[in-house]
Amino acid sequence: MLLKFEKRPVASELMRYISPVLSIAMTLACGFILFGLLGKDPIKAFEIFFINPLKTSYGISELFLKATPLILIATGLSIGFRANVWNIGAEGQFILGAIAATGVAIHFDYHPKLLLLTEMAIAGMLGGMLWAGITAFLRTRFNTNEILVSLMLVYVAQYLAEWFVHGPWKDPDGFGFPQTVLFTENALLPTLFDGLRVNLSLLVALFFLVIAYIFIFKSFSGFKMLVSGYAKAASRYAGFSINSSVWLGLLAGGAMAGIAGMTDVSGPGGQLTAHISNGYGFAAIIVAYVGRLHPVGIFFSGLLMALLYLGGEQAQHYLNLPASIGRVFQGMLLFFLLGLDILVQYRIRYTGFTRKEA
Amino acid sequence: MNTMASSPTPLLELKGMRKVYQTVVANDHIDLCVLPGEIHAVLGENGAGKSTLMKMIYGVTQPTAGKLFWQGQDTNISNPSQARKLGIGMVFQHFSLFETLSVVENVALGLDNPPKLKQLAQDITEISNRYELPIDPFRSVHTLSVGEMQRVEIIRCLLQEPKLLIMDEPTSVLAPSAVRKLFETLRQLAAEGCSILYISHKLDEIQALCHTATVIRSGKVVATCTPANETPQSMARMMIGKDLTAYKHQASIPGETLLKISGMSCASNDPFGIHLNNIHLAVRAGEILGVAGISGNGQKELLYAISGEELVSQSDAIQICGVNVGKMNARGRRQLGLSFVPEERLGRGAVPEMSLQDNALLTMIKPVVVEHGLVQSDKVRAYASACIEKFDVKCNGPQSEAQSLSGGNLQKFIVGREIMQDPKVIVLAQPTWGVDIGAALFIRQTLLELRNKGVAILVISEEIDELFEISDRIVVMADGKLSPTKLTQDTNVEEIGVWMSGLWPETDQPTALAAV
């Protein structure tokens, strides 16, 4: 081979920070080419996809609105991923959070706003934690792979939501559509600025980002989870419980996904519908990774991912391309990041044709 | 031992072999000459560059410079398959066997054009009879003992009728009786004209077996000699470059029992592991108890039980400073004054990707550095820095990643970290394995000093010599059982060697025969 990978004596900190940026750049470049291949003017398409959403204050607000659940879920996931706990079922935990919050919203709609919203948030958190807890239980008690269990539970959660909106919680005046009643005003999250849809959930997300930072980098529990993620045997040697890490990792993800689910139903939507599952749980995995499992990185990559979603909608509107092109970009972004990561531990060397030096 | 053929053409000749890995020069201008039918030792301590040299001869790696002559022809061995075709066979130190496959499947994988499995099984049986290496071809490798596994490796090489057999540290996993058997086989092979390259750091074996020895130190050849004309001391001097200093051994009067194991029997969690049977052990303050034995006889399981990485069913089976700890986890036992240096540095004793500072935090009970759930990093850093200084750890400060340190330095850090916890009982597994001689001496001396201060020390080691150097009492572990304990001065290497095969006299040890 002409190019060889050579292990660096010390991991490159520079590459650690640059590779997410590089992968974004490469994704954008690919986007450029992709638009061209699809027969659109690349520069115009680029502008429509990536710039349009940011042109108005309404657009920026939508960006933050969309980013919020992604940031929330990714924050929770990052804690688990650092401990090598693969929670792939955040989508299901999101749904359970939405269901729980909806239940509270519908049945306690006479509570004052502050109380109701708090109750809904707690319910959302508990709902997500319950769903993640099933996975944690099966993993710690029966050693069952958490990837597959949490994923299967996503499908179960979708059916569960369907049942609620077709059955007990169906809006009697809803013309038979699978949805609940619209929430009363006191069950809706207050917006932050007049005329813009971004709401309180953004502050909640920022709050949890700070909590996560302290937990991961300053707390002993966070340290213990890190160790169990890096080296199980060292974790046992130190007397740190791997089971605790698994529970904590999954419950953190579940709690955040659950709150995100609550913010979804008590945001602009204002109800639980059969379309509650929108892929945020999976997109958040990418957000967590691109953000290097670091709260600051997650904040920015959440915004980026939201931009890709909005761009997809713009592309559908103005470029006549399916909205799923946004997801294509998301996948590409993660691929590039995963590929560039090798440069943190290895460098490329050109070895040429000769093998022996004098 | 005059079996060398009188042909003047060397079978294998290396001239100026050099291998550079990035900035590390593993081999530098190595010259080597092996005659047909010769048993040629390559002598050097851990890290001297022996394995790298063998990899080049076997074609696993390519030299950066130098020439290799096979039967007088300038040859370039580019891969193991070519090496095998030339007639070079290699028995690896850490066996190249696949545990879930059978013997015959493993042998088939090691051959380039194997016959059908049935025929191959017959061939295997034939060779095994000829050289007295009994093995059942259809057994799964994971059911074999270590000695049997080595036989498979050797038979695999012999099936290709090698002219040169490379053996990499073959006796590190064998009991003395098995070593004698191996030597007989090797002598038979040499008499038939096969040359043997014998890589080792065990001086007495090389003296007993080999015709010639090439001594390697720091990647260079420092001497060639005839072992029969040398003494172990003179060879050691060539290998290390200086005389071994004797240890300062002062007599001590042991105090109370700080670590006690009473009648412990437990099954291993590993399906390929050894079950422990009725273990009795007592280590007193101010003494070093050495546990001899070949790895794979239950040491792993014993250590898991003592350290708290595995819990046992009876809480009073293990006592530390008089407290029942059988069901207590590792952290709890540390709080009682236990420290433990495990066999695996990277991955168990330390997290490779984390800094030395973070690795210090792994086992820190005192001083207390966790307040309200948060870690006080400056205190941890101070601790790590103190450890680095006191124990002469060569690194780039407490922020260096554990995996960037050499084996010896990382071991010094881990030992230091544990000692700085001021333990009452300290347990060490293979404390000087893979460690350069300077660090090994340092560690052993440190242990002696600890013992003089009244710490109870348990050392589990494969190196009988090391145990004889530092222990007050010795016991042998074989097949999950412990032999009677003897004062070091009352026994010798031969007796311990025999006991390592499990052949010790049954004395009046309390026989609480718990079912495993």
Add this chain to the structure above:
Amino acid sequence: MEQNIVTSILFATIIAGTPLIIVALGQLIAEKAGVLNLGAEGMMAMGAIAGFAVTFHTGNPWLGCFAAMFAGALMSLIFAFLSITLLANQVATGLALAIFGVGLSAFIGKPYESETLAAVPPLRLPYISDIPIIGEALYNQQFIVYVSWALFWGVLWFLYKSRQGLVLRSIGESPAVAHAIGYPVLRYRYLAVLFGGAMAGLGGAFMSMFHTPLWSEGMIAGKGWIAIALVVFATWRPFRVMVGAYLFGGVMIAQLFLQGSGLKIDLPSQVLSALPYLATIVVLVIISRNPLSIRLHSPASLGKPYRPDA
């Protein structure tokens, strides 16, 4: 009357189990080499759309099948390059592939959402299909069903009777040792992954071309994941993969039958729909409880990146 119901159930079970067999056997080969590719869902989706689109435009289901295999292999090539050559984390890369593959297939498949394909006539094996009860069910199937059986025998022979299969298994157990003996570890792993990808693509094509000749986003509905679980459930043994696939197929069919049978069941339809997924969880729990079985049959190096140093 009874006979027909049994036959219908058998028939439907075989159809339901076939994509699982194909995908799971491909996955098995890759895992036996030590590579864990979680992207099956995405590869199936790409295979489904590729097969559908090509068949739609050419009218030739054979070409469609080949296109599907090609698409699946191409997707798996991305995975192979990232995880084998660039040493990326296999779990993360597989997930990325799952997300990307589903997204890309949705994007490509948009224009085909309202189209249908002409039904491909089944291949009826004369005489054998006249055996009562099972004859109709087994031997009046799509060609691809017979392919799945041939695939089973092929995989079995390859793994346990051929030299390359032996080498593959050794690589899965210990790539370092295999390399030291001189085997091209990376090449074997690449080929194993590509095979897995091609099979996943083919399995996906089965869904969109033979099962229901339609394309819709999300039609794979987790079957890729179930196939992965199936390999674990079968403790990496081909025969158990077959058995497991038909069992799962049976569960999927059972809930359809129950829903459509007019029997008065007190369970909401969603519970029945969730049955296959719940069954997967139960089965995984049962099989994970025996560590010895897993240790003896699972490839020891599964999921770990391997770098041969020069």
